[in-house]
Amino acid sequence: xxxMVKSLAPKALAFxxxxxxxxxxxxxxxxxxxxxxxxxxxxNGSIIEINGTKYGSELLAQQFTGNQYMWGRxxxxxxxxxxxxxxxxxxxxxxxxxxxxxxxxxxxxxxRVAKIKAADPDKANTPIPEDLVxxxxxxxxxxxxxxxxxxxxxxxxxARGISADKVHEIxxxxxxxxxxxxxxxDTVNVLQVNLALDGILx
Amino acid sequence: xxxxMECILYLAVLILLAVPxxxxxxxxxxxxxxxxxxxxxxxxxxxxxxLKIEKEEQMTAKKYSISVILFSVFSFLVLFLLHxxxxxxxxxxxxxxxxxxxxxxxNTSSFVTNTNWQSYSGESTLSYFTQMLGxxxxxxxxxxxxxxxxxxxxxxxxxxxxxxxxSFWVDTTRTILYILLPLSLVISIxxxxxxxxxxFSSYQTVTLVQPVTLQDGTKITQEVVPQGPAASQxxxxxxxxxxxxxxxxxxxxxxxxxxxxxxxxEMLSILLIPxxxxxxxxxxxxxxxxxxxxxxxxxxLLCSALAVIAASESGASPQLAQNGAVNxxxxxxxxxxxxxxxxxxxxxASSTWAAxxxxxxxxxxxxxxxxxxxxxxxxPMLLMQLGExxxxxxxxxxxxxxxxxxxxxxxxxxxxxxxxxxLGKKIExxxxxxxxxxxxxxxxxxxxxxxxxxxxxxxxQSLSNKGAHGFSEILYAYSSAGGNxxxxxxxxxxxxxxxxxxxxxxxxxxxxxxxxxxxxxxxxLVQKKRVAVSAGTLPTHxxxxxxxxxxxxxxIGALSFFPALALGPIAEYFxxxx
Numbered sequence: 210x211x212x213m214v215k216s217l218a219p220k221a222l223a224f225x226x227x228x229x230x231x232x233x234x235x236x237x238x239x240x241x242x243x244x245x246x247x248x249x250x251x252x253n254g255s256i257i258e259i260n261g262t263k264y265g266s267e268l269l270a271q272q273f274t275g276n277q278y279m280w281g282r283x284x285x286x287x288x289x290x291x292x293x294x295x296x297x298x299x300x301x302x303x304x305x306x307x308x309x310x311x312x313x314x315x316x317x318x319x320x321r322v323a324k325i326k327a328a329d330p331d332k333a334n335t336p337i338p339e340d341l342v343x344x345x346x347x348x349x350x351x352x353x354x355x356x357x358x359x360x361x362x363x364x365x366x367x368a369r370g371i372s373a374d375k376v377h378e379i380x381x382x383x384x385x386x387x388x389x390x391x392x393x394x395d396t397v398n399v400l401q402v403n404l405a406l407d408g409i410l411x
Numbered sequence: 412x413x414x415x416m417e418c419i420l421y422l423a424v425l426i427l428l429a430v431p432x433x434x435x436x437x438x439x440x441x442x443x444x445x446x447x448x449x450x451x452x453x454x455x456x457x458x459x460x461x462l463k464i465e466k467e468e469q470m471t472a473k474k475y476s477i478s479v480i481l482f483s484v485f486s487f488l489v490l491f492l493l494h495x496x497x498x499x500x501x502x503x504x505x506x507x508x509x510x511x512x513x514x515x516x517x518n519t520s521s522f523v524t525n526t527n528w529q530s531y532s533g534e535s536t537l538s539y540f541t542q543m544l545g546x547x548x549x550x551x552x553x554x555x556x557x558x559x560x561x562x563x564x565x566x567x568x569x570x571x572x573x574x575x576x577x578s579f580w581v582d583t584t585r586t587i588l589y590i591l592l593p594l595s596l597v598i599s600i601x602x603x604x605x606x607x608x609x610x611f612s613s614y615q616t617v618t619l620v621q622p623v624t625l626q627d628g629t630k631i632t633q634e635v636v637p638q639g640p641a642a643s644q645x646x647x648x649x650x651x652x653x654x655x656x657x658x659x660x661x662x663x664x665x666x667x668x669x670x671x672x673x674x675x676x677e678m679l680s681i682l683l684i685p686x687x688x689x690x691x692x693x694x695x696x697x698x699x700x701x702x703x704x705x706x707x708x709x710x711x712l713l714c715s716a717l718a719v720i721a722a723s724e725s726g727a728s729p730q731l732a733q734n735g736a737v738n739x740x741x742x743x744x745x746x747x748x749x750x751x752x753x754x755x756x757x758x759x760a761s762s763t764w765a766a767x768x769x770x771x772x773x774x775x776x777x778x779x780x781x782x783x784x785x786x787x788x789x790x791p792m793l794l795m796q797l798g799e800x801x802x803x804x805x806x807x808x809x810x811x812x813x814x815x816x817x818x819x820x821x822x823x824x825x826x827x828x829x830x831x832x833x834l835g836k837k838i839e840x841x842x843x844x845x846x847x848x849x850x851x852x853x854x855x856x857x858x859x860x861x862x863x864x865x866x867x868x869x870x871x872q873s874l875s876n877k878g879a880h881g882f883s884e885i886l887y888a889y890s891s892a893g894g895n896x897x898x899x900x901x902x903x904x905x906x907x908x909x910x911x912x913x914x915x916x917x918x919x920x921x922x923x924x925x926x927x928x929x930x931x932x933x934x935x936l937v938q939k940k941r942v943a944v945s946a947g948t949l950p951t952h953x954x955x956x957x958x959x960x961x962x963x964x965x966x967i968g969a970l971s972f973f974p975a976l977a978l979g980p981i982a983e984y985f986x987x988x989x
Contacts (some may be wrong), residue, residue, distance in 0.1 A: 213477055221481035223462050224580060225489065225552070228587065232551040233544040236592065237643040240599045244609040244642065247600070252609045254636045254666060256617060263617040266636045268606055268665035272623050282754065288625060290535045291635040293616055299635040300623060304660060306781040306902030308880040309750040310987035315730035322736050336738035339731065343750045346663030346761075346778040352754040356743030385670075385755075391417055393671025394745050394757035403620055 265400050270351045276368040279361050281399040282345040302348035318342050329364040352396035379405045417759035425682055433690025439589040440562050451588050458584050469575020472934020475563055476927055478579040483523055491519040493545040503538035504613035517911035522546055524922035525553035525804050527774055527897040530906040532659025534637040547644045554651030555586040557806030560926055564810050565695050567933030568834045571941050576933050599646035606669035609642040649680035652804040654774030654897045662777040674760055681767045685802035688809050696834055700952035708960040712801045716790045717766035723787030724748045724762050728987055751782025769794040772804035774897025781900035789980035792887050795894035797968040798853040810929045814849030819963045823949050835941040848928040854971035856917045857893035861886045875902030883979035892917040
């Protein structure tokens with residue numbers, strides 16, 4: 210037994226080192242090289258950069274609260290984890306991990322419903338699409354459903370003094386369809402819509 | 412209706428891909444030529460020359476086991492040190508410090524055992540160096556070890572009156588070179604094309620379009636965009652039933668799983684190899700029907716689980732629906748319970764992932780299981796409690812299920828009063844004792860672990876929900892560890908000394924006890940003669956056996972866990988309606 214262990218141990222260690230080289234160094238470097246060559250934008254975080262300003266990542270939500278902006282999923286803000294090099298707080302978000310079946314949850318949702326209705330009294334009797342009152346799986350979901358976008362069009366148009374058709378056109382422009390018409394869901398990218406509303410994205 | 416259609420299509424694509432892959436894996440592990448041989452065979456042979464590995468070596472069960480253990484011990488030591496020392500190692504642009512000893516112990520146990528439970532958030536805790544040279548390597552290694560042991564067991568069934576089970580080094584090398592690496596390469600590049608990050612830059616900051624003012628008056632004007640070599644790690648964590656996310660929120664994070672297409676790839680990758688191995692098994696024991704029977708038993712359990720999850724999640728809780736003030740219909744949106752789910756995935760893709768990831772012992776998530784409806788969250792928990800044999804981990808899920816098959820033929824043998832046999836080998840008391848170890852390690856570990864945790868007063872501070880759901884969070888955590896799964900009701904904070912150590916120990920126990928017991932079975936079977944099929948032989952490829960196997964799996968799972976589930980999710984279900 211001891212003899213077998215002694216004779217096998219160097220082989221086990223050498224084997225681990227070889228795998229480390231192959232799977233831990235060569236493989237990720239190779240994938241990085243190809244990715245940077247073929248898909249540089251995607252591989253670096255899909256960042257929207259216009260005239261030198263980085264407005265965000267297409268894939269990470271930002272929090273919008275003004276009536277002139279389209280709102281996204283509820284964000285459970287995390288302002289403790291990341292700081293910039295000069296010590297400023299950086300925004301990030303996490304999921305709620307709350308059970309949707311508790312009394313606390315019921316109160317939480319009721320509060321969000323009241324807030325949204327207060328911002329748009331014209332729609333007091335229209336049920337609010339659930340994306341606007343629920344927190345996503347990542348906390349950083351960049352999308353909402355077409356229903357949740359449509360619900361906000363009249364509010365945004367009114368706040369900006371533009372026609373609802375114009376807002377609708379922008380929403381359609383940043384709507385992604387299901388894969389092959391069946392996999393996943395139709396989505397509207399909130400950040401892109403807002404950048405287009407502000408005239409930054411054209 | 413659309414939800415059902417989408418789920419069914421996912422299953423159909425899975426089977427279409429798994430059948431040919433099963434044949435490919437079978438050829439590779441027997442050393443038969445495949446289409447990649449021209450490219451890979453020279454690398455394979457060079458590996459053997461460099462490490463003085465004898466290609467045709469036939470190890471005894473003892474030697475095979477010692478090789479597995481030694482390899483895992485070294486893996487453990489290296490990974491443990493990487494965690495503690497990452498602060499002084501290179502590739503650490505965010506200057507992250509070494510982790511605590513207990514987090515290092517937990518995470519090392521987790522990745523060496525193919526569990527990939529995570530008590531921490533990857534993007535804020537681990538350096539690129541640790542993620543690549545530590546975690547990515549173990550994603551490959553732990554998966555390959557599981558597959559290697561499965562093939563040692565298969566050789567135990569097909570060889571007659573011999574002692575050799577093949578070489579652990581050769582099995583592991585072939586698994587990595589021919590199966591895991593090529594698939595990972597293709598998948599990681601496909602993922603990057605969808606927006607998964609793959610670089611070595613430091614984290615980016617972007618300017619918020621609308622600054623955020625916190626309640627204390629702090630104004631935040633910038634957001635962080637995490638970076639790093641993510642895609643290369645994500646591909647293998649899906650394929651190798653590892654599941655440990657690059658990001659804390661795993662494949663729910665938009666930079667880890669950005670589109671419905673990336674989701675399709677990642678989700679199919681979860682079950683691709685475990686499902687393919689069923690067909691490999693049938694091929695390599697030279698009776699395809701045996702593989703199909705095992706596949707069907709697993710598939711029926713998977714479909715039933717998926718149906719319950721999808722049905723539960725398609726309906727919103729009354730607490731969310733607010734008497735009609737919230738629109739939870741599926742017109743223009745996914746509808747149902749969207750708390751903790753991403754808009755781009757909706758109900759069908761989230762439920763299917765939840766079923767796949769807990770059926771396989773993968774444990775990655777694309778939605779937060781903690782926020783599932785009570786019954787929707789109970790099923791993933793139950794799938795793990797069944798011992799991760801509904802496909803389960805790569806290799807280990809199937810040898811676990813073969814353990815249950817041995818139990819099933821034994822029970823059937825008792826009923827008719829004949830010595831039980833499986834695949835032409837007599838099942839005697841020694842094999843039975845070992846099979847019991849394979850099948851009972853998980854329930855014993857889960858019940859003791861969650862029992863202890865629930866009894867400790869400080870555990871309350873780790874919970875993010877109260878009452879029955881709080882208990883579910885504890886039960887889920889220990890079920891995840893006890894099934895080597897790694898998914899979580901993520902509101903549970905396990906990053907405490909007790910949490911990290913107890914969960915770490917359970918993961919090691921449920922990985923290595925069944926694995927060594929399996930090798931012991933293989934070592935015993937390989938020496939036996941083949942018994943001829945007679946009128947008294949119980950056929951193990953027909954519908955009756957499939958039913959019997961499902962019955963035995965459910966019997967052990969249901970008897971062990973029904974009381975605990977009644978206190979957690981079932982109690983919560985009635986409260987929700989209440």
